[in-house]
Amino acid sequence: MAKKKNLFERFANWATTATGSSAAFIVAALTVFIWAVTGPVFHYSETWQLIINTGTTIITFLMVFLIQKSQNKDSKAIHLKLNELIASHEGTSNRMVDIENLTEEELDRIHKFYIRLSALAEKENDITCTHSIDAAEENQSLKSSRHSKHRCMLF
Numbered sequence: 001m002a003k004k005k006n007l008f009e010r011f012a013n014w015a016t017t018a019t020g021s022s023a024a025f026i027v028a029a030l031t032v033f034i035w036a037v038t039g040p041v042f043h044y045s046e047t048w049q050l051i052i053n054t055g056t057t058i059i060t061f062l063m064v065f066l067i068q069k070s071q072n073k074d075s076k077a078i079h080l081k082l083n084e085l086i087a088s089h090e091g092t093s094n095r096m097v098d099i100e101n102l103t104e105e106e107l108d109r110i111h112k113f114y115i116r117l118s119a120l121a122e123k124e125n126d127i128t129c130t131h132s133i134d135a136a137e138e139n140q141s142l143k144s145s146r147h148s149k150h151r152c153m154l155f
Contacts, residue, residue: 016070019063031055 005013018024035052042048079100086092099110 012066012069015066019066 032052035048039048079098083097086096087094096110099107102110
């Protein structure tokens with residue numbers, strides 16, 4: 001299943017690992033320290049300031065894209081793992097598979113369903129009793145009707 005990675009992907013993986021290491025932090029901190037110490041030597045000139053400003057700007061600019069690539073890959077992997085869990089579990093709703101491609105409005109609508117599910121689950125004694133909005137509403141409806149019948153019988 002592992003396909004040969006292209007040159008950019010291999011570089012991105014290496015760079016992400018390298019720049020997230022303790023050694024990279026130490027190199028960056030030493031660079032800033034050396035730059036600061038050389039300030040008096042160069043009389044805090046504009047060129048001296050420009051060196052650190054230009055260097056940090058270029059590194060920051062490139063790191064934004066590198067971090068975004070890494071985040072995209074991690075996000076995709078997590079979504080695929082979650083989709084596999086949803087698809088493989090008998091009690092889950094397959095409507096949740098691949099929902100990351102929905103619009104913001106559609107996601108908000110689903111979020112409201114889960115708020116309702118949470119409210120219905122709070123009324124349950126068994127937290128494993130329901131697994132979907134439909135089942136939760138049906139269970140709650142049955143319970144309510146049974147409870148109201150029992151209440152009527154009691155009075």
